[in-house]
Amino acid sequence: MKESVVRIFNEIKMNITDERRQRMLVLQWVHRLLSVIALIMTVMNAFTGKLVLMYSTLIFAILCIINAVICLAGNKGYRVSATLLAIEVIALFTFFLVSGEPEGFAVNWICLLPVFAFLLYGCKQGALVSGVMLAILVFLLWIPFGRGLLQYEYTESFCLRYPFVYMASFAIAAILGLVIQITQRELKNRNIEYAYLNTHDQLTGLYNRYGMDEMVRKDHEGVMTVFMMDLDWFKKINDSFGHMDGDMLLRQVAIIISKTCEGYGKVARWGGEEFVIISYDERDPGKMAARILEKVREAEVDMHDGTSVHLTVSIGIARAKTDEANLGDLLMEAGPLVLLSSVLHTAVGGIIESDVMLAATSGAIASFV
Numbered sequence: 130m131k132e133s134v135v136r137i138f139n140e141i142k143m144n145i146t147d148e149r150r151q152r153m154l155v156l157q158w159v160h161r162l163l164s165v166i167a168l169i170m171t172v173m174n175a176f177t178g179k180l181v182l183m184y185s186t187l188i189f190a191i192l193c194i195i196n197a198v199i200c201l202a203g204n205k206g207y208r209v210s211a212t213l214l215a216i217e218v219i220a221l222f223t224f225f226l227v228s229g230e231p232e233g234f235a236v237n238w239i240c241l242l243p244v245f246a247f248l249l250y251g252c253k254q255g256a257l258v259s260g261v262m263l264a265i266l267v268f269l270l271w272i273p274f275g276r277g278l279l280q281y282e283y284t285e286s287f288c289l290r291y292p293f294v295y296m297a298s299f300a301i302a303a304i305l306g307l308v309i310q311i312t313q314r315e316l317k318n319r320n321i322e323y324a325y326l327n328t329h330d331q332l333t334g335l336y337n338r339y340g341m342d343e344m345v346r347k348d349h350e351g352v353m354t355v356f357m358m359d360l361d362w363f364k365k366i367n368d369s370f371g372h373m374d375g376d377m378l379l380r381q382v383a384i385i386i387s388k389t390c391e392g393y394g395k396v397a398r399w400g401g402e403e404f405v406i407i408s409y410d411e412r413d414p415g416k417m418a419a420r421i422l423e424k425v426r427e428a429e430v431d432m433h434d435g436t437s438v439h440l441t442v443s444i445g446i447a448r449a450k451t452d453e454a455n456l457g458d459l460l461m462e463a464g465p466l467v468l469l470s471s472v473l474h475t476a477v478g479g480i481i482e483s484d485v486m487l488a489a490t491s492g493a494i495a496s497f498v
Contacts, residue, residue: 153200153207156249160197160210164190182230185221192217211250215258218242223265229281236291239266243299247306255306259299266292332376333383335404336397345407353407354394354414354448358386358421360402361441374432381430382440389424393417404442418444 167190174183192213200210222242225235242262247255268275270288283291328340336343345353360382367375379402386404387396394408394417408414422442430438 149204149207152249152251153204156207156211156214157197157200159245159249160193160200160214164193164197167193177231179231181228182235185224189217189221211254215246215250215254219258219262219265222262223269226266226269227278227280229279229283233281233283233287240295240298243295243302244305247302248309252303252306252310256303259302263292263295263299266295330398333380333398335383335387336395338397338399341397341405341407351409352411352448352450353409354446356394356406356408356414356418356421356444356446357399358404358406358442358444360404361443363402366438370432370434370436370438378430378438378440381428382425382442385424385428386421389421390417414446414448418446 167186170186171183171190174180174186196210196213196217199206199213202209219242222236222239225238229236239262243255243259246258249255250258269279270276270283270292276288328336328343330337360379363375363378366378379398383396383398383404386406390396390406390408393410393412394406397405397407399405408417410417421444425440425442428440430440432438
């Protein structure tokens, strides 16, 4: 028993940010619990000789078991079983009110309906279900024609006051339901925000090192290409102009690379002035590297003191079939190629001049700039 309760709470906790999934789990267990309670009440009614109540609770128990089975059929099953449960509960409570069995006691269960309706169905559907029950109460207890349908003689005071008691329960349930809905929404939004911050670089908006797993297609069959690039002379620029200009420069480079690679691959900031591109495009990566070099070289970034800075990058490329190498292997191959390519740079008049050279190294393609 204890293990079952723990398992229920673990399932709900795992889906705490998924409101619909959480409601599906809760509804499944509500069906089961209601069927057990209804069966217990059936046995109790049989022993006390309340045959009408016995049959009504037995039918309700059977319907709850059927609902529990239907609820297992995914989203569609959830919607059907939730609708059936609402209809069945309202019908059972209406029967309790009209029959007055046993001795008018069963109607006390009706005030619990709004709380369960808002918890199970949310604010909109919960208000609808609770509103239908309120309309039935008003009709049967306040309207003369409705009171004529009652088979139990309620006092005038009860008929006058009970709908107000139900309204109070309705109002409390609505407030609680609204608070839960707002909390759930905020929790979901915060969870999305934290997930984004965990996988994206705050400065550039690109994927970060932890988010690169989202860039990898787990089921892709073919060639994966990894570009690793390093912004040349960035430390010197950072020391000369300051970190704010350095950050602005990194953002500009991130925008240039992202636009250049749009439709070709996904870009991440590996760390510092290093960027990574992951692509499954089987076109010549050397041409893409040349295009990146050209676009970066054409860029002119104005520092806060009015100085214009021209940029270049060093690029290492590694590619392999996805069934022969993983992302870590390709990064290890591309990394040293970046260092080697950066050695070949020469500075002329403050502008980094570079050429593109392709060479085969350990099965990888290296772009030296």
